[in-house]
Amino acid sequence: MDGDEATANAPTTPAVSVRDLKIGYGSRVLLEGASFDVWRGEILVILGGSGCGKSSLMKNMIGLYQPMAGDVLIAGESIVRAGSTQRARLQRGLGVMYQAGALFGSLTVLENVRFPLDEFTDIGLEQKNLIARMLLHQVEMADAQSLMPAELSGGMLKRAGIARAMALGAEILMLDEPSAGLDPITAANLDRTILGLRDSLGLTFVVVTHELQSILEIADRAVMLDADARRIIAEGVPSELRDRSGDERVRQFFNRRPDAPAISRGS
Numbered sequence: 001m002d003g004d005e006a007t008a009n010a011p012t013t014p015a016v017s018v019r020d021l022k023i024g025y026g027s028r029v030l031l032e033g034a035s036f037d038v039w040r041g042e043i044l045v046i047l048g049g050s051g052c053g054k055s056s057l058m059k060n061m062i063g064l065y066q067p068m069a070g071d072v073l074i075a076g077e078s079i080v081r082a083g084s085t086q087r088a089r090l091q092r093g094l095g096v097m098y099q100a101g102a103l104f105g106s107l108t109v110l111e112n113v114r115f116p117l118d119e120f121t122d123i124g125l126e127q128k129n130l131i132a133r134m135l136l137h138q139v140e141m142a143d144a145q146s147l148m149p150a151e152l153s154g155g156m157l158k159r160a161g162i163a164r165a166m167a168l169g170a171e172i173l174m175l176d177e178p179s180a181g182l183d184p185i186t187a188a189n190l191d192r193t194i195l196g197l198r199d200s201l202g203l204t205f206v207v208v209t210h211e212l213q214s215i216l217e218i219a220d221r222a223v224m225l226d227a228d229a230r231r232i233i234a235e236g237v238p239s240e241l242r243d244r245s246g247d248e249r250v251r252q253f254f255n256r257r258p259d260a261p262a263i264s265r266g267s
């Protein structure tokens, strides 16, 4: 048996691989020794309390910031060590939605979704409009294409942001706090859309959130960060982390207990 050949042909390259990553700002370290994989078609959630570095981790994963040490591989290629051309190519395979959807206020919803195609492709206008409408249809926003962002509800802004993140055909979507600021029903509907996109298009999602309900609903796996430990303190299936984690900090999070000391709250 040819082991090398088997390895080369095995469909085991993660969509994203985070390897011994150390991140921070200036001399301040937020997280170190972080390693995990995101598999194709998987929804992986990054969770943890406020300020533990979830968004910063995501920004390092998409090559927006340079980590202090370690590596991030996108489909096997390092986005950390990539030159600018290679990095731009890798980034085009990553669709990113920032917290508020970040739409341009002076453009219609359709124009916002079309924007990456206007910027990065030579496709004709009719074709681009067709793609943008199709994307809006996929996020259940077909009727809103002519509206301005100011006319949209919070949930609609997020949906339009997701459609725009998909415009260049990204297979990996990174969503920063998609349910933040949404009422529970709107958040649940958005969760359903995210699951639908994964199921119908096979997209891979990395979702930063601390919305417990959302985590339990959509995540195949979660990695949990902790500000004090500056490490990943848990990784696994959310319901198993909730029910079986031996770590009090993890149980506190999943059982919605406030930031009480991990000890002394027992019986």
Ligand SMILES: Nc1ncnc2c1ncn2[C@@H]1O[C@H](COP(=O)(O)OP(=O)(O)OP(=O)(O)O)[C@@H](O)[C@H]1O
Pocket (backbone or CB within 6 Å): 025, 030, 048, 049, 050, 051, 052, 053, 054, 055, 056, 057, 210
């Ligand atoms: N560009 C930056 N320069 C310096 N410090 C930053 C920068 N961005 C974030 N920070 C700091 O890093 C820490 C982690 O921030 P980050 O936004 O990554 O956390 P988070 O877990 O996503 O928080 P939240 O859940 O509140 O959004 C915070 O103390 C923040 O002030």
